Amino acid sequence: MSSTREYRVLVPVDVLGGETVPQTVIDAFASVPVVLLAYREIPDQIGTDQARDQYERRARAELEELRDVFEDAGCLDVTTRLVFTHDRLQTFERVALEAACDAVVVLNPAPVLESVLVALRGGVNLEYIARFLGVLLAGTDLSVTFFHVVSDEDERDQRAELLETAAATLADTGVDRQRIDTSLVVDGSPTRAILEAADDHDLLVVGESRPSVRRFIFKDRAKSLAKGTVDPVLVIRGEYLEDET
């Protein structure tokens, strides 16, 4: 198995805007290498070099503090980056590619973190996502629900198989089968269905379907996903992206 592979997670934090990383999220991601990206979106009226001159010291101090928190939680591999940008989504995407991150965490407050909802779109990347989760879940007692939305009853059987494959792959990585659940819903609006289901969970995991983190998180359906939920969202990048870099 390729579970020995390191899955790296990008955590963008607007440190100067007072954003913090919930302790529950820190604990959940302490088992994988983390790239902390302190970012600040600045207006077009000033240049990034200007902002850097003015704010770098403060932002860097905040970032170092955050790094300590991650290291205290047992995270062994924390790298940090600091950017000032006019377009944060473009920057996330660029840094994710540059730092070879496999997933991006969109932060939201998470008072408790016990259950994870994994929204699957189809067969693409399914095994990859399952193995990733295996690494992430090692050493935690989070429960996982694989979730899929179909538009009509006819597809139900075929898709149920998909969920089973996912659950089996995850169980293969050493996660107790008892902790893994599956759920299949018939609904005309997948976004609404996912959001409703997410209400009962504490972390939403979605796979990236198109070759762009940015487009996935923030355009069309995915955008409403990230904005519509109060949970943190983990966007897993497609493996096929590796070739692009």
Next chain:
Amino acid sequence: MGHGSDSDLRRDLGVFAVFTIASGTMIGAGIFVLPGPAAEGAGPASALSFGIAGLIALVATMCAVELATAMPRAGGPYFFTSRAMGPLVGTVVGFGAWLALIFKGSFALVGLGWYVTEFWAVPVLAVAVVGGLLLTLLNWIGAEESGKLQNAVVIGLVAILAVFAGGGLLASNTDNWSPFVTTGVDGVITTTGLVFISYLGIVKATAVAEEVKDPGTTLPRALFAAVIFVTLLYVGVMLIVTGVMPIADIADSSAPVAEAGGLFLGALGGAVIALAGIFATVSTANAAVLSSSRFPFAMSRDGLVTPKLSESSARFGTPTVSIWLTGGIMIVLALLLDVEMLAKLGGTFGILVFALLNVTVVLLRSSRPEWYDPDYEVPFSPILPLAGAAAALLLIPFMGLLSQITAIGFVLVGVGWYYVQTRTGRPVQPDHDIRDQVLGAQYQRSLEEKRSQIGNLTTGGPHILVETVEGETNPHLLTAMRSFVDRFDADLDVLTVTEVPSHVPFAEAEHDVDDDWMDHIERDLALDDHVVLFDHVRTRDQTDALLESVNDRTELVLVDWQDPIRKHHLQESHVDEILRSKFPVRLAVLKPRGTDEISDIVVATETGPYDQAEVELADAVATVTGANLTLLKAIPEGASEEAATSAQAYLEDLTDLLSSPAETELLHAASVDDALVRRANQADLLVMGAPTRPDRMSEFFGQTTDYVAAETDTSVLVVKEPGVQVPMTRRLWRRLRRFADRDST
């Protein structure tokens, strides 16, 4: 491990993206506002004026591209000129570029008023003031749309102008074009100055150099295409406007492009063009406010203005001061001056900036500083850039008295500002100024002369870097120079350094080149196959300057030891720093004491791998002078027989390395150092090694090298192999002290 220098930019802009950006910096208020005044000034020939102005802009763009590919830092004209010609010229260009932008913004505000009156009967100036206030406010609160507006507008404008040009060509009445030139050559040139403002901004486009894929080919292609495209567009629009309307009507119209469009595209077409005019003028005025903090920011980094000007405020994250300052001046100017005057003033400052850019290229080309390595080079330099600069400057006499007075007054104010700032403020950057480039150009020229004299000579081979001072050159130093040139088959780089204390501005550190001294050296050395290149630098730190002059062709560094030697400790002297610095090449320091011929050389050997350098350099001198060479080893009195034998054997081995015959000699002495001094005094030159890795003990108690070099009466050549260097603490201390010096001034 933080990535401190994350530039937040990626190189992914292609030719088309850069072309769009560059076109966007130019297309705007100019072409919508100026056809009226231009037609009045030169009739249909005003199309020619746009063409001439475009040509001048094209040459300036070439220069800007060359500079941008050599300094791919988001810098703009201020950065280019100040790096090449120093902070004084930089100050003038920085303020000039800022003012040009403000004038252009102000000009656009009045133009906005003109186009708005196409729809509503409101006072032009009221529109300008309200529009200016709104734009300033929007930029102040950092409305996201203020930045995005630009791109959308440009594409729309190009489309509309293309339709205008397409439709208008058919509708033009060629009778209107004769007479083509209505006001003579003077009129055409005056109009060229008037419309010049339409091309400002293209230089700004070079700021994207950092984000461009393969800038050496992408930038020139995209930018030249943009200038040519925009020029043709302007020429076309001007021809059409003059083709469909009589000159008198154009001159009377406040929105000539819209009215001309109305004639052949119908009332709706006219309205669309009028609307486009509003967008164009707004986008131009907006650009001025949007980027207003860039100029004071670049200058504040160099200590030329206070950083307060460009600092972003806590409230909206935008640079409050520069935005309101720029917006305010724009509005005031719009109230005070008419469109033509604003266009001419903006054009005048733009011309100054363009011309200085051209001159910068010529200067840097001829002095060729080490760091200047552009990916793109302007063709036909220096003729083309100089012609461009001359053509641009020749427009100024046609710009009207007010522009000329303003320009001269402004340059004086800029110079005054610079002097006040350097007296009262922080130290300014950069350290060098135009004289360094001129000096560099001199050296470069003399090098080329030599090349042409000697013919097949190349300087691509090894070099020996000699650091000395001007004036009398000691014959022993000359002998060493000649010996090493022969030995290494190398050319000589002779460097003189003026160390300027940190509280003295560089501009005040005078330095005159001593031609006699150079001639002397050249004559005395009488080298047939090699050249001597002279260079002079002004610096804050002599050792750093020497280090920076070492390049990958440098085979050996020879330093003329000028400092007096204090016994036992060389500490803190220039030579001490040199011996402790990490030089990437072999280093030889000569303390010349005698003036006699060198006829007797002793080499003090240590037992170690480093002796080879001493022996080799001593051999080089011996070969040239025919001097006796003695390899010497001092061993303590009472050393065992065995030690003496192995020392003797070692010396014999060393002689095998030599090309000239050598004697060997063992010195038995109670004090090795004193014995060396006594022996050296009988010779003319002592060659000895400096420890490659000085250890703490000897540092504390004083080293053999220091002591012997100080005590002896003969010339001493201290040789050191490249190696790992110097206790960190010492280097740190030096840095700290230098910082303290800087802060206290």
